[in-house]
Amino acid sequence: ESGQLPELPKYVKVVEVGPRDGLQNERVIVPTDIKIEFINQLSQTGLSVIEVTSFVSSRWVPQVAAGATEISVFGAASESFSKKNINCSIEESMGKFEEVIKSAAQMNIPARGYVSCALGCPYEGSITPQKVAEVSKRLYGMGCYEISLGDTTGVGTPGSMKRMLECVMKEIPPAALAVHCHDTYGQALANILTALQMGVNVVDSAVSGLGGCPYARGASGNVATEDLIYMLHGLGIDTGVNLYKVMEAGDFICKAVNRTTNSKVAQASFSALGS
Amino acid sequence: MGAFPKQVKIVEVGPRDGLQNEKMADHTEVLKGIQKFPGINYPVLTPNLKGFEAAVAAGAKEVSVFGAASELFTQKNINCSIEESFRRMGGVLEAARAAGIPVRGYVSCVLGCPYEGKISPAKVAEVAKKLYSMGCYEISLGDTIGVGTPGLMKDMLSAVMRDVPVAALAVHCHDTYGQALANTLVALQMGVSVVDSSVAGLGGCPYAQGASGNLATEDLVYMLTGLGIHTGVNLQKLLEAGDFICQVLNRKTSSKVAQASCKL
Numbered sequence: 001e002s003g004q005l006p007e008l009p010k011y012v013k014v015v016e017v018g019p020r021d022g023l024q025n026e027r028v029i030v031p032t033d034i035k036i037e038f039i040n041q042l043s044q045t046g047l048s049v050i051e052v053t054s055f056v057s058s059r060w061v062p063q064v065a066a067g068a069t070e071i072s073v074f075g076a077a078s079e080s081f082s083k084k085n086i087n088c089s090i091e092e093s094m095g096k097f098e099e100v101i102k103s104a105a106q107m108n109i110p111a112r113g114y115v116s117c118a119l120g121c122p123y124e125g126s127i128t129p130q131k132v133a134e135v136s137k138r139l140y141g142m143g144c145y146e147i148s149l150g151d152t153t154g155v156g157t158p159g160s161m162k163r164m165l166e167c168v169m170k171e172i173p174p175a176a177l178a179v180h181c182h183d184t185y186g187q188a189l190a191n192i193l194t195a196l197q198m199g200v201n202v203v204d205s206a207v208s209g210l211g212g213c214p215y216a217r218g219a220s221g222n223v224a225t226e227d228l229i230y231m232l233h234g235l236g237i238d239t240g241v242n243l244y245k246v247m248e249a250g251d252f253i254c255k256a257v258n259r260t261t262n263s264k265v266a267q268a269s270f271s272a273l274g275s
Numbered sequence: 276m277g278a279f280p281k282q283v284k285i286v287e288v289g290p291r292d293g294l295q296n297e298k299m300a301d302h303t304e305v306l307k308g309i310q311k312f313p314g315i316n317y318p319v320l321t322p323n324l325k326g327f328e329a330a331v332a333a334g335a336k337e338v339s340v341f342g343a344a345s346e347l348f349t350q351k352n353i354n355c356s357i358e359e360s361f362r363r364m365g366g367v368l369e370a371a372r373a374a375g376i377p378v379r380g381y382v383s384c385v386l387g388c389p390y391e392g393k394i395s396p397a398k399v400a401e402v403a404k405k406l407y408s409m410g411c412y413e414i415s416l417g418d419t420i421g422v423g424t425p426g427l428m429k430d431m432l433s434a435v436m437r438d439v440p441v442a443a444l445a446v447h448c449h450d451t452y453g454q455a456l457a458n459t460l461v462a463l464q465m466g467v468s469v470v471d472s473s474v475a476g477l478g479g480c481p482y483a484q485g486a487s488g489n490l491a492t493e494d495l496v497y498m499l500t501g502l503g504i505h506t507g508v509n510l511q512k513l514l515e516a517g518d519f520i521c522q523v524l525n526r527k528t529s530s531k532v533a534q535a536s537c538k539l
Contacts, residue, residue, distance in 0.1 A: 005429060005461070005464060005465070154535070156501070157497070157498050157500075157501025157502055158460055158498065158501070158502060159501055159502040159503060160501060183531060184531060184535045185494065185497050185531050185532045185535055186456060186491065186494035186497070186498075186530070186531030186532060187456065187494070187497065187498055187501070189453060189454065189456060189457040190456040190457045190459075190460045190498060192457075193425055193457045193460060193461070194460070213535070219531070219534050219535035220531055220534065220535075224453065227452065227453035227454075230424070230452050230453070230454065231424050231425065231453075231454055231457060233424075234423070234424025234425070234426060234427065234454070235424055235425060235426045236426060263453070264450060264451065264452050264453035264487055265452050265453060267487065268421070268451045268452055268487075
């Protein structure tokens with residue numbers, strides 16, 4: 001019976017979203033030089049993808065001029081969320097994304113697609129897996145090389161993660177999928193494990209679990225990169241990341257934003273050192 | 276993927292394990308003072324015969340004994356070897372059998388030891404098997420310092436399940452490294468249907484100051500409910516109990532569900 005647990009990937013790519021997603025949702029504004037230092041520290045950890053910042057304009061020129069080598073577009077599996085967040089319907093947003101992705105492609109700049117509310121919406125409540133698959137398929141069809149499926153409010157559990165992925169994987173190969181789980185209800189690692197068991201091998205996370213949940217004040221948001229790496233390494237999965245260096249970067253940024261870390265691994269490790 | 280159990284029994288260890296960092300000296304008063312509802316078991320920890328006798332006198336109807344899969348941990352914790360600890364537990368188990376009182380066995384350090392480091396699954400299986408054969412009706416396997424990850428949980432359970440039926444097993448995961456729910460999920464996938472947790476995640480980790488300890492019951496119930504697994508637990512009432520005790524202890528909850536819920 002025990003031999004029937006699904007095989008896990010041998011390598012997982014960890015996409016670090018702390019500097020953008022994380023800092024964007026922190027209360028304290030971080031000075032530019034600190035952000036740069038933070039990102040430079042993360043560059044020393046072995047992380048191969050670090051989401052640096054956000055150029056929210058729909059015009060891509062400033063991004064390219066600043067040296068961007070990759071762009072991201074944010075869709076949602078919920079009409080209400082789309083309207084409240086970017087002031088247009090899902091259909092309208094797809095039109096805009098198509099333009100951006102096409103232009104970027106002409107300059108050989110790859111695009112990553114995000115789908116918010118993949119496991120639930122703060123306004124609509126439950127979201128059907130079919131809707132998530134539909135939106136993901138469109139973004140993939142437009143040329144996004146990877147689709148990151150986000151549990152925006154962290155309400156998902158392993159069952160809903162499994163059902164959603166089963167549906168999405170009918171339209172998109174697992175190799176092109178990533179999961180972006182929030183830890184608002186403490187479910188992130190369990191949900192990520194489920195995704196890994198289904199063949200996903202790209203996971204978004206934020207060092208120190210930076211970034212609260214904007215929909216529930218005081219609640220936590222992103223899953224902590226340290227805790228994710230701890231699990232992956234414990235599972236014998238290669239990430240290329242040095243956990244200790246990530247913890248150092250986490251310690252640096254927490255001091256800069258004047259907050260305690262959301263990473264349990266960091267809490268345990270620094271406590272042990274201190275005692 | 277392995278099918279999940281349809282129903283999971285949650286063993287709430289908050290009042291003992293969670294508050295142990297505070298004192299348990301008022302054990303008789305507490306046991307006598309609480310309302311005992313039908314259909315609810317109220318086990319008490321009895322590490323030795325004297326404790327057992329006092330517990331029975333105070334009205335205990337179920338007791339627990341603690342073993343460990345690590346020699347060093349046993350030495351440091353109760354000042355004797357694993358073998359000697361079996362002899363002591365044997366005394367309690369005999370008396371309990373005579374009194375018709377069920378005994379639950381705990382095995383500490385099943386995924387790692389603060390002193391020995393790695394623990395072999397075979398050692399855990401050996402200790403679990405011994406406790407089960409001595410008469411414990413259920414064996415709770417504890418990741419005492421929370422260092423375990425899902426692969427280690429799988430390997431450990433595979434070994435134990437060769438000697439103890441899965442229906443008699445429970446897992447007691449600590450969240451010191453944030454791994455508790457993921458580890459619990461794997462245990463469920465392997466057929467375990469009893470899980471220990473502590474409301475509000477009460478109880479820090481005594482081996483790392485400031486680090487967290489028990490898995491929060493609210494977060495566990497949230498996951499099980501989301502999985503369509505029956506628990507019989509009312510999350511709202513649980514949140515209220517967690518809020519009550521955190522106010523008394525003047526501490527913040529360790530439950531993410533509680534943190535998210537009170538702000539909505």
